[in-house]
Amino acid sequence: MTAVTAKGKPVKKGFLYNMSHYKEYYIMLIPGILFFLVFCYGPMYGLVIAFQNYYPLKGISGSPFVGLKHFKALFNDPFFVSVLKNTLIISFYKLLICFPAPIILSLILNEIKCMPFKKFAQSISYLPHFVSWVVVSGIIIEFLSPSRGPINILLQNLGFESIFFVAEPKCFRGVLVLSDLWKSIGWGSIVYLAAVTAVDPTLYEAAEMDGAGRIKKIIHVTLPALAPIITVMLIMESGKILNDSFEQVYNFLTPSTYSVGDVISTFVYRMGIQKMQYSFTTAVDLFKNTISFILVILTNYVARKTNDYALW
Amino acid sequence: MKKSKRLIAGFMASMMAASVLAGCSSKPAESTQGQTAEAPATAEEKGEPVQMTWLVGATSAEVDDNAEVVKMIEDRFNIDLKAWYVDSNKYQENLNVRFAGGEMPDVLVIDNLSQLPDYVDGGIIGELPIEEIREKAPNYAKIADQYDDGSLWSTLVYKGKNYGVTNPMDAVPMAMFWRKDWLDKLGLEVPKTLDEYEKVLTAFVEQDPDGNGKKDTAAMAERTFGAVFGAYGLRCVTGGNPRFKVEEMQLGEDNVPYFPYIQPKAKEVLAKLHDWYTKGLIDKEFITGENHGGYAWLSHSFMNGKIGLTSAQPYHYLNASTDTKNEENWGVCMKEFKGLNPDGDIVIGPAPIGPDGQSGTEGWNLTGRMTCLTTKGASDPRIVDAFLAMLDAYYSDMDYARLVNYGLEGKHWKMADLGPIRIMEGTDLRKEGVLQVDFGSTVNFAENVTPQKRKFGHEVTGNGYYRFNAPPVEEVSNVIATLDSLTNQAYFDIITGAKPIDYFDTFVEEFKKAGGEAAEKAVQQAYAEKIAAVK
Numbered sequence: 001m002t003a004v005t006a007k008g009k010p011v012k013k014g015f016l017y018n019m020s021h022y023k024e025y026y027i028m029l030i031p032g033i034l035f036f037l038v039f040c041y042g043p044m045y046g047l048v049i050a051f052q053n054y055y056p057l058k059g060i061s062g063s064p065f066v067g068l069k070h071f072k073a074l075f076n077d078p079f080f081v082s083v084l085k086n087t088l089i090i091s092f093y094k095l096l097i098c099f100p101a102p103i104i105l106s107l108i109l110n111e112i113k114c115m116p117f118k119k120f121a122q123s124i125s126y127l128p129h130f131v132s133w134v135v136v137s138g139i140i141i142e143f144l145s146p147s148r149g150p151i152n153i154l155l156q157n158l159g160f161e162s163i164f165f166v167a168e169p170k171c172f173r174g175v176l177v178l179s180d181l182w183k184s185i186g187w188g189s190i191v192y193l194a195a196v197t198a199v200d201p202t203l204y205e206a207a208e209m210d211g212a213g214r215i216k217k218i219i220h221v222t223l224p225a226l227a228p229i230i231t232v233m234l235i236m237e238s239g240k241i242l243n244d245s246f247e248q249v250y251n252f253l254t255p256s257t258y259s260v261g262d263v264i265s266t267f268v269y270r271m272g273i274q275k276m277q278y279s280f281t282t283a284v285d286l287f288k289n290t291i292s293f294i295l296v297i298l299t300n301y302v303a304r305k306t307n308d309y310a311l312w
Numbered sequence: 313m314k315k316s317k318r319l320i321a322g323f324m325a326s327m328m329a330a331s332v333l334a335g336c337s338s339k340p341a342e343s344t345q346g347q348t349a350e351a352p353a354t355a356e357e358k359g360e361p362v363q364m365t366w367l368v369g370a371t372s373a374e375v376d377d378n379a380e381v382v383k384m385i386e387d388r389f390n391i392d393l394k395a396w397y398v399d400s401n402k403y404q405e406n407l408n409v410r411f412a413g414g415e416m417p418d419v420l421v422i423d424n425l426s427q428l429p430d431y432v433d434g435g436i437i438g439e440l441p442i443e444e445i446r447e448k449a450p451n452y453a454k455i456a457d458q459y460d461d462g463s464l465w466s467t468l469v470y471k472g473k474n475y476g477v478t479n480p481m482d483a484v485p486m487a488m489f490w491r492k493d494w495l496d497k498l499g500l501e502v503p504k505t506l507d508e509y510e511k512v513l514t515a516f517v518e519q520d521p522d523g524n525g526k527k528d529t530a531a532m533a534e535r536t537f538g539a540v541f542g543a544y545g546l547r548c549v550t551g552g553n554p555r556f557k558v559e560e561m562q563l564g565e566d567n568v569p570y571f572p573y574i575q576p577k578a579k580e581v582l583a584k585l586h587d588w589y590t591k592g593l594i595d596k597e598f599i600t601g602e603n604h605g606g607y608a609w610l611s612h613s614f615m616n617g618k619i620g621l622t623s624a625q626p627y628h629y630l631n632a633s634t635d636t637k638n639e640e641n642w643g644v645c646m647k648e649f650k651g652l653n654p655d656g657d658i659v660i661g662p663a664p665i666g667p668d669g670q671s672g673t674e675g676w677n678l679t680g681r682m683t684c685l686t687t688k689g690a691s692d693p694r695i696v697d698a699f700l701a702m703l704d705a706y707y708s709d710m711d712y713a714r715l716v717n718y719g720l721e722g723k724h725w726k727m728a729d730l731g732p733i734r735i736m737e738g739t740d741l742r743k744e745g746v747l748q749v750d751f752g753s754t755v756n757f758a759e760n761v762t763p764q765k766r767k768f769g770h771e772v773t774g775n776g777y778y779r780f781n782a783p784p785v786e787e788v789s790n791v792i793a794t795l796d797s798l799t800n801q802a803y804f805d806i807i808t809g810a811k812p813i814d815y816f817d818t819f820v821e822e823f824k825k826a827g828g829e830a831a832e833k834a835v836q837q838a839y840a841e842k843i844a845a846v847k
Binding site: 055058079145146164254 | 596794
């Protein structure tokens with residue numbers, strides 16, 4: 001907390017001096033810190049219930065301790081490994097495809113000079129974000145239907161066999177990733193578009209003077225300007241690798257695709273149907289969050305090693 | 313996300329605790345008064361009305377405290393009735409938050425027996441001894457005895473004690489709905505046996521029943537699976553999202569429950585279904601289901617002319633008679649069907665008879681509307697008395713039963729040829745306090761208030777494999793997700809041919825090894841103990 005870097009000149013001052021000098025900022029910080037203390041750190045003691053058989057009315061103090069029972073149940077389950085594997089693979093595909101896509105879209109949108117069209121394209125692209133997965137999955141299942149869906153009708157007319165995309169294990173993950181892409185790309189691009197508009201126009205003018213074309217300007221001006229926000233978004237995304245999208249997977253999943261599509265959240269959901277298993281679900285969550293935490297730390301570490309932009 | 317949920321829960325819990333404390337000042341006074349002015353058995357004796365809160369489940373609207381129906385109920389039982397309302401969106405979560413805050417209604421309807429142990433161990437549901445029910449609600453007890461399927465009195469027994477009342481319901485098995493215009497066009501009769509079924513279904517595929525010149529029809533999908541299993545004596549339930557519901561066990565004739573999906577007969581059924589799948593009788597898209605969204609009992613494949621046979625409750629298509637011309641007789645699904653096929657027609661046929669003469673379809677619980685008193689309600693004798701009086705009235709006074717279930721004639725319902733018809737529905741009806749303190753479509757209610765509907769329902773259906781209220785045991789809940797995955801993967805793979813029929817034997821071994829055998833034994837033992845507890 002000692003070094004405040006201002007354009008290469010390190011200013012070394014004491015912590016107290018720092019505080020009194022920037023006291024307005026510190027005062028503004030108080031509500032935020034309080035928020036996290038009261039609402040995020042305080043409730044963490046509730047994680048204790050992962051090691052109990054928790055009954056709400058008896059409370060944490062009244063519920064019996066069972067140690068690692070729920071974790072053992074989780075790890076001993078014959079489906080746990082395949083469920084974890086599916087979660088990781090699907091998340092990895094999504095990260096690979098759905099993460100860069102909004103960046104590319106925002107770059108493309110940024111190059112559109114016709115403002116009305118740009119606004120229109122932008123609005124259309126983020127509309128799917130507001131439609132719930134229940135509806136989207138219904139639409140997509142119809143769209144991919146082997147007998148009624150336009151894609152399969154096209155395939156048949158071209159002389160191919162129709163493919164039951166949603167029920168075919170080989171295609172299922174693709175359906176998940178692409179439907180997620182369609183739904184999230186527009187919404188995801190908003191944050192990048194905001195960053196793009198903040199780029200100093202003089203940089204573009206200077207690049208033009210140096211003879212840079214559109215592509216060169218994108219590569220040498222826009223992308224570097226986006227790098228910090230891309231890094232931050234990537235670090236945040238990496239924390240979500242184990243947090244699969246329940247609403248999406250659950251609505252697409254059928255027993256023929258359990259082997260490739262059953263993820264942690266859908267598995268826990270089926271487990272939870274039978275009982276109000278507070279403790280078990282907390283144990284699963286604790287496990288997931290621990291891994292996510294490690295992933296965030298790792299990504300941040302790598303980001304800091306490879307470029308200057310990291311969360312901390 | 314999880315964190316924030318928990319914190320909101322904590323916050324709300326403290327708010328609830330505060331409001332409960334605030335409410336305390338008036339309550340003890342009331343209940344002590346209640347105890348001193350303790351009436352022997354009847355609630356008729358005048359005194360301060362006892363405050364009674366009732367949670368019937370996830371409903372669509374808050375009940376108006378001054379509604380006419382509410383006032384009539386209050387006057388009759390000398391109570392001050394408050395309907396608890398819990399937002400049906402995230403019902404269970406909201407409810408649990410209120411419980412966690414120490415707040416609870418006096419009467420609570422649970423929809424899933426597996427909640428009982430948690431509610432009892434968690435101090436939410438209180439004991440209601442069977443002797444007390446028999447003594448204070450004799451008319452209920454009489455009818456309950458008469459329709460006891462062997463499990464009625466033991467349903468809500470946990471660790472040797474009884475927690476609440478369950479009701480003998482007028483459960484109707486699923487009916488088989490055929491496209492009558494297709495049958496007529498091909499000159500076919502409604503089939504009766506499994507072999508006849510196969511002939512008609514094959515004709516649906518081969519002989520172009522919709523007359524469009526293309527071979528683009530299948531014959532059936534997953535909602536007919538139940539009837540095929542039924543022909544082999546097995547209970548099979550496929551849900552809204554097609555899935556074999558492993559958690560629903562079958563109760564054998566010897567009163568011993570078991571998992572139907574690992575029975576040797578199930579292999580024969582799977583062989584039959586696989587055969588039909590290969591021949592195109594089963595719609596390939598059964599994997600994503602007959603229902604493509606919206607009201608769960610609609611079968612879009614059936615309405616869109618993709619298949620010619622489906623299964624549902626009789627009233628989903630027809631209210632109270634087989635007359636398909638009378639629009640007043642159309643149920644929800646029939647209205648949709650007619651909207652898409654103005655010239656289409658349907659006919660109800662019998663469930664297929666299997667090689668050994670067995671037949672039947674899935675039925676819902678014979679005992680239901682499990683209504684419990686919370687520890688708060690059970691601790692006040694006046695509330696217990698009022699509750700049992702209301703229960704008894706539902707079985708002895710049909711005008712009262714009609715009032716709490718259908719409301720006031722002319723305002724909430726009217727009499728038609730086929731029986732009473734609601735003229736107010738949904739949110740509006742809920743606000744009026746109707747369907748708040750009723751006990752559902754019990755046998756006596758169906759017999760006396762909606763006789764046409766009941767008669768029709770049973771006439772068009774045959775044997776029912778009714779839902780068994782399995783006693784919740786840890787051995788099941790710990791492995792049910794695994795058993796579910798195993799069964800569904802195996803079943804879908806065998807039907808579609810991804811795995812050979814003989815894979816069934818491997819599956820059964822795996823199922824047993826994964827805890828299925830221990831789970832089955834535990835349920836059998838727990839059930840036997842429950843039965844013994846009430847004898």
